[in-house]
Amino acid sequence: MTVRPGPASAGENTLRLSILGPLRAWHRGTELHLGPPKQRSVLALLLVRAGRPVPVHHLVDSLWDGDPPERAVNVVHRHVGALRRLLEPGLTQRSEARVLVRAAGGYRLDVGEEALDLHRFRTLRDAGQEAADHDRPGEAADLLLAALALRSGPTAATLPPGLRSHTDFAAVDAEYFRAAQAAAETALVSRRTQQALPLLGQAAQEDSLNEVLQAGFIRVLAAEGLTARALEQYRRVRGRLADELGVDPGPELRAAQADVLRGTVSPTADTPPRTSAATAATTAPTASAPPASPASEGRSPALVRPAQLPAALRVFSGRRTEIERLDSLLPAGTRTSVAIGGAPGVGKTTLALHWAHRAAHRFPDGQLYLDLRGYDPSGDPLTPSTAICHFLESLGIPSERVPAGLDSRTALYRSVLAGRRCLIVLDNARNAEQVRPLLPGGPGCFTVVTSREQLTGLVASAGTSLLTVDVLTVAEAVDFLTRRLGRPRVERSREAALAIIEHCGRLPLTLAVVCARAESRPGTPLAEVAAELERSRDSLQAFTLSGTSDPVTDTRSVFSWSYRALTGQAADAFRRLWLSPSPDVSPQAAASLTGLPMEKTRQVMSELHRANLWIEYGSGRYGTHELLKRFGQEMSRAEDTTASVEGARQRLYDHYLHSAHHASSAVNTHREHPTLPPPAPGTQVMTFTGTAGTADWLHHEMPALHAIAVRDTYHGEGVRPWRLAAVLELILDRSGRRQEQTEIQSAALLAAQRAGDAQGQAQMHRSLGFALGRTQQGDQAARHLEQALVLFAEAGDLLGEALTHRYLAFLRNAMEAHEQALTHYEAALALYRTARHELGIASVTNEVGWTRILLRDFEGAVEYCQRAVDIARRVGNRNVEAASWDSLGVAHHRLGREPEALRALHRALEHYRRLGDAYLTADTLVHIGNVHRSASPGKARQAWTEALDILDSLGHPEGELIRERLKDIDGGSR
Structure with missing residues (x-):
């Protein structure tokens, strides 16, 4: 037996087997060589039926495709013996096998759930389906996507092609594709399309003619804003269907294309995904040619034609898109129910009744209506059993003929409606469990449900469409x-x-x-x-x-109906979340406000999401309407103590303070950052690696960061707002957010002055001076920086004073007063030397080199920049070393030494990429493009294009300058 190193095992005696992709096995962390093709095939056939007996004749027929050699059975036994020794290395001839055992005329492979990826796949898939059935779409999507992620290719992909097409392996592939269809549905409903996209792309590529799967993948592409790719995928699938099967796309695929073209597919769209064909309800009636009512064909006259729709409002406005969507469901032939969801007061019932009156003529056997009292102030929702009893009586069934049990009532209700064409409106439903027994079983009826919850459990179990109603335009x-x-x-x-x-x-x-x-x-x-x-x-x-x-x-009463139905922790969270000044909150910010652990917070937010009080967006964040936030504030004032509110505010402030600190550290790992007090207990803090994550975080959190930094209401006892402004300085500067930077630093300076905080005043004078300098307000910037020098000197803060001199030098260089800049750099060097601060010395030496470039003293610049490289290497600071290489490259370029320039700049680029500093990576790419511009315009274009992509991803305004350079070099527009 030959072995090669493999992934570490979970335990010393762990056996791990994989069939969802290449056939592989590990024992004690070492991958096993599974032998010749026939032996591998025996193992695969046993694995795919793990835990069940596999007759020897089945193995023989499968291995030799019905034409076995004379000694085929002996060959199978020999392969089984070799596999036993392979999977249980310590097994002797007299020992009883525990993994590959004899059973019922054949063999059975006994392995635990954790040992086989197929077992784990099925466990996750089943749990995901159960979560979907119980209205937990986010949990369902997570579980289903985790199941899909276990697969790395077709089942038993490394077997000979003839055996790979065996029905056992094809059946497992089919399980995978059905799970992918369900994952697409739940990902769209729960707005987890970003996580689903790569996994569904893999499934769609493998099963290119599966129209349900392709329709789900197309909708996920569109939900991620990839409209062009979604339409191209549709065209590609349509072409394959025509070329390979000679058919046109079916209704599911055409409906997906129509949704994309109408723009009705998005993480917040009113048109959630269709269910798969496996779970879809039967065909709905068409508007063009409704069949004759069986009522005229001999049905018992005791069954009456109900007309129970309440009067629609005399004034109805808007909702054209929603009306068109509801109209489209009737002739589509794929849906028999729709659930209209939305926040309290958004007009769900009004829409449902208005449309029901418009569509009533399409249902000649009548219309049923019932208020299910899901959020009635009495707290007693109508039970499904009682609701069915009402409906049966409305349909002419005497009460004495109505059976007692829910199952019996449901069976009678569906039997009565079978073959009839009725419209049913179920208003104010509490959850999917309340609705499910009330859905007719046949194709002739159509049911409209309204609820404050998103009844996603009906999607999988009943093929229900979901329509979310938003506020009016x-x-x-x-x-x-x-x-x-x-x-x-x-x-x-x-x-x-x-x-x-x-x-x-x-x-x-x-x-x-x-x-x-x-x-x-x-x-x-x-x-x-x-x-x-x-x-x-x-x-x-x-x-x-x-x-x-x-x-x-x-x-207030409407909102309170939902609020009073919450569990205690969810109600507490609702009363805390209004404290967030942002339009939406991250899970970590929500957890900090509630003081709950992350997992509990997710459960609580899921409850609020189901109640339509806070909605989970596709990005994983949560938002709500301003009126609901006001209601949360009012409930908080009525029910919360001052201490609990202030505690939540403190945790929120600490969340943003420490998360911003981590973001700043990720942008520049070698910069000195202020020391912060520990966060309050219960605070959740974000961490980052590299600048890509920080840019996305800053984009989402800027409204909250700005509000918390400038509003006094978030500056409780012990809070020093200048600390947040200080840690934001670098990431705001790198992202080019000059206006926000100036406003935040100004507010923090005022707060420090009111508090008499000398340290905060010094820090904020310096930061504000730097920010004003970036916006060409040189005189004001200089005044703040000079004041900072005085305050740092009075405090005896040598390093603070040195950094302020560097900021003044930077300002003077921007004002083309380069000699004055050198004077400030000399002062900074003297302070760093007194403090024996080697990193500061290296930084200033490089900055002097850059100033020499500005003075056109290129040889002097080379000398200083090379010296800075040497010091930074000695200190071990890659950030300063990268900056020095960059400056050195520019100096060589100015001297016409292109090879030396490119060598230095590529050294800088290598360091910045390793550091994950996106902005300075782009800056160095710009310099590389400058070197190539004359001799190699193609290489210049390549470097500048990459720089532009980075700057655009950061939302940095300097991208416009690069765009202009590309226009010049291309001789056109970009």
Whole structure:
């Protein structure tokens, strides 16, 4: 037996086997050589049926394709014996095998779940399907994607081609593709399309003619904004279908293309994914040619035609896209139910009833309606058993004929509706469990469900479409006011109408309440109504009709229905989350606000997501409507202690302070960063590797960072806001966010001055001076930097004083006062030498070299930059060494020494890439392009293009300068 090193095993005696891809095995961490092809094939056939007996005749027939040699059985036994010794090396002739054992005229391979990737795949897949069935789409997607990730290629990929097509292996491949279809559905619903994309791409590439899988992959591409790729994938699949099968795309694939073209596929779209063919409901009735009602063909006259739809509102505005989507489901023939979800007050019931009245003529056997009271103030939702009883009675079944048990009632209900064409509206559902028994079993009926929760469990189990209703657009809201209050009144006070719309958050319910108040006072100008709303901005009192206790017309009551149904920890979280100043929050920020561990926080946020109080976006962040945040604030004021609120604020501040510190350290690992006090208990801190993650984090968190840095409300006892401003200095500068940088540093300076914090004042004068210098406000910058020098000198802070001199030198160079810059560098060198700070000496030596370049003393620059390289190497600081190589390369270039310049610049580039410093990588690429510009314009274009890609990914404004250079070199536009 020959061996080669493999992955470490989980334990000393661990056997690991893999069949989801190449056939492989490890024992005690060492990969096993599995022998000749026939022996490997025996192992694969046993693995694919692991835990079950495999008859010898099955092995023989499979190995020799029904034409075995005379001694085929002996050959199988011999291979089994070799495999036993391979898998259990200590096994003697007298020992009883424990892994490959005799069983029922053949052999059985007994391995635990952790030992075989196929076992782990099936466990994860089954858990994912169960999570989907129980309305946990995020968990389902995570589990299904984890299952897909176990596969590295076709089952038993290294077997001979003839055996690879064996039905046992094909069946496992089919399991994988079905899991991929389910993963696409749950990823779209739970907005995990980014994680799903590469795994689904692999599955789609392998099963290129699977239209359901291809449709899911196309929607995931579109959800990630890759519209062109999605349409190209559709064209590619359509071509294969025509070339290989001679057929056109089926309805599932065509529907996916239509969704992409309409732009209705996105992580926040109103058109979530279709379910797979395996779980789809049967064909819905068509609008063009509805079949004759069986009621006229001899059905019992005792079965009546119900007409239970409540009256639709006299005023309905907007929702054109949603109406078109609902209309499209009837002739599509692939759906028999739709679940309309959205936040409280967004108009789900209004939309459902408006559309139901429009579509009622398509259902000649009647319309059923029932309020399931999912969030009734009484706290008693209607049970499915009671609901079915209501429906059966409505359909003419006497109460004495209605059986007692839920299963029996469901069977009778579906039997009665079989062959009928009814429209069923299930309003205000609590969850999928409440709805599932109420869905008819046949193709003739169509069910509309409304719920504050996203009933994703119905997607997998019943083929239900999901339609999420958002707030009105501004145009729809204006139309709403116009229809309620009259065009003259709205047009006379257009600005006031827009202010009312803004205050109401474009929620139909709150707009309706305000319109009701305005209608009751026809002589009151809309400007006065808007003023009342402005005065009531900090509460929901303005949205409560005076003199009424009707919870349907009371936004606070509507919101409270959802809030009171939360578990204790979820309610606590809802009352903390309003403290975030950002439009949305990361899981880590949410955990810091709640003080809960990450896993518990995810569970709590999932509960809030299901309740449509906070929604999980595709990026994994959570957001909500401003009115719901206000309601959370109001509940917090009513129920929370001051200490608990301040504790949450402190944890949020510490989350951003320490996360920004880690981000700054990732951008420049060798820069000296301020020492911070430890975060408060319960704070979750982000960590980063390289600059790519920091850029994405900064993009999402900039609103929160800015607000927390400048608002006094987040500066509690013991909080020093200048610390956050100090750690943000580098990453804001590298990302080119000059305005935010200046505002944050200015606010921090004011806070330090009010607190009498001399250290904070010194730091912020220096940081603000640097930021102002970046925006060409030289005189103001100099004043702040000079003040910083005084404060650092008074404190005896040599290093602080030295860095301020370097900032002043940088400013003077920007103002082309290079000799003054050298004076400041000399002062900084003297301070560093006094402090025996070798890293500072190396940095200043390089910066003097750069100043020599600006003075056109290129030989002097080479001398200083080479000296800086040597010191940085001795100190072991790759960041300063990289900067010095970069400066040295520019100096050589100015002297016309292109080979030396390129050698130095590529050394700098190598270091910056290893450090993960994206901005300085781009800066060095620009310098490399400069060297190549004359002699090798193609290489210049390549370097500048790469630099531009990096700067664009960082959102850095310097990208425009590079774009102009590329225009010049290309002689066109870019």
